[in-house]
Amino acid sequence: MSNSPEPAVAPAESTKTEKLGAPVERKWHVKSEFTPEMLQEMEKLLPTKLSRAVAASLAGCIHCGMCSDACHYSVSIPEDKTLLPAYKADRFRKWYKYRFDWMGRIFPAFVGAKPLTKELAEDMYDKLFGGCTMCRRCTFNCPMGVDYGLMVRGARGILTQVGRVPENLQDTVDTHYNHGNNMAVPQDEFVETIEWIEEELQSEDGCENFKIPVDKKGARYFLTLNPREPKYYPLTIQASAKVLNAAGVDFTISSRYWDLTNYALFNGCDPDAKLFSQWQVDDVKRLGCEYLLAGECGHGYRALRWESPNWVGGVPFKITSMMELMAKIVQDGRIKLDKSVWDGHRFTYHDSCNIARSGGVMEEPRIIIRAAVNDFVEMEHNREQSFCCGGGGGALAMPEFAKRRIAAGKIKADEIRATGADHCLQSCHNCTDQLKEIVDHYGIKAKVMNLAELLSPAIVL
Amino acid sequence: MENKVGYALWVLQEPVQYICLLAMASMYAIKIYTLMKKPGPPEKAELKGDRFAGAIHSLLNVLRPWGMESTSKNPYFYLEFLVFHIAVVLTIGSTFFIPLFPTLMTPVVTKVIMLFMGLAFLIGLRRIYRRFTAPEIRIISSPDDYFAIILMTTFFGVGFVTMSLWLEGKPETGWMWIFFLMTTFFLLYVPFSKISHYVLYPFNRVIFGQIFGGRGVLNRNKTDIKWLPR
Incomplete structure (x- = not known):
């Protein structure tokens, strides 16, 4: 045993170009027909x-x-x-x-x-x-x-x-396998993005001291993200970080296995599903966090919370989600919200299938929403009876079936329209993309946003 | 009521039935053993709900038409289902009561059974019509589906006539022979047909209940959420 003091940060932080993912890269042989x-x-x-x-x-x-x-x-x-x-x-x-x-x-x-x-x-x-x-x-x-x-x-x-297997879907899994996240975001680029988002967050009024710690050992919560967030939706990370900082939550983001998605849930490949889960489990253990905190992502939440412990044979930490944590924060009064910022807007909430029906998170989003807005209307089918928006099951990664996917979103579009809402809330990135497509396709004037984005502007600092 | 029948019908009503019943039970035992040999649903995740309570809740789903949208929006369909399956139990029961406990088959009991048989016969006719005409049903139907519903409906019809004759004090009739021959056929055929769904029902419902009960989807108390993180 060495007597040297424990490093302040985990080893990964000092190696920004670390090879993540599997040591040997692969390309699945996708076939166009059966032999x-x-x-x-x-x-x-x-x-x-x-x-x-x-x-x-x-x-x-x-x-x-x-x-x-x-x-x-x-x-x-x-x-x-x-x-x-x-x-x-x-x-x-x-x-x-x-x-x-x-x-x-x-x-x-x-x-x-x-x-x-x-x-x-x-x-x-x-x-x-x-x-x-x-x-x-x-x-x-x-x-x-x-x-x-x-x-x-x-x-x-x-x-x-x-x-x-649909080629794009398999590519997503292969990318995760080869790079440790499903959009091949390089480690140094990811860390830089988080640093940039932290600066943006600190430029908001009252947020000057807010932090987005990377690889902080012993943090209570290990926050995971959907790769779409650092790539295309950095404001979502900013909003989540603002909520967590405002509530005084001790969290960190890993520079290594921060991707909470697991598209092997969709292609049915159990060895890959297990491998991706194991990487994340090892990373949580590396940082010694008490909770693995799933960001707002439907299948990612289900894969982490309910499937991952079965794939890897149990985990030595707890697993929760931003939806549950934010509801707890609201419930405990750890943030003060000004509902008036959303006055004049009507909201509805789409229950992601993997969060609600397959995940058991149904009342939590409603606690968050009711605390932040005055005008909230449920869709006709909600909670475990909610219709899928059409973007689940990896459907967004199958362009060959896009026409059918959009057509299948009609019932959800009709239900959003019937609420008269101008904001459709949800907690899933596949749902985000599909809902954005269907509101546009079916001519509904509703903005699609997630729960952290709802809370963030309403926080009184 | 008395069941005064000749030796041949007695052989059909008792020894033959027992042998067929034994054959059916053996087939089911094999079916259940085969399923039980397969790995069950694991759950190593920290539970948010109760798997056992979920399984019970799910098993009793059949008694809660409001529990599923498919039945809550089709109350008439559910009622048909209920009557049809009660009739199945009573009709099968009567094949045991007649030879073994004929005194239980009082006129009142017989009339109640006849009522359910008659209703089930009409429901069966409607279901046959639906299977032949509704496009969404026709497209998923195989010959076994048609055969099973036609067989059941005929069974109820034959049972109804048989019981009415029984009520008139005629225990040995041609209809009684047909009724028990059909019963014999049923016992042998059912394990191989879709009618054996009642054996699979507990498996599927318990697995469903364990999964979704453990995840806090079933039996949840909206006002007392068990928060994670604690």
């Missing part, structure tokens, strides 16, 4: 994806059709019956039945079982990547409790493994 070899490989992979939940969900559908009104695709595009959840899931189920269902093996046509053919595999690719965001709204409306989200993720994992 017989790929189908053979899929046959081998199928049993490995059949957990109890997936197998029970594959076997449990009774074709009652109750899911037909639950899906934003089938509700927004009613003329296309192939977008019904049961139909989409059946692309996978037919193959499963052919392999494992007793009747399916003897009389396949009788129970709708089918062998895996190129056509069926293509149909799976089209419907399970391009026609489902794994939002689980149908799961909540299925009398049998069939978990479509888990089932579709299992199928996607098989398709990805053989290389039939």
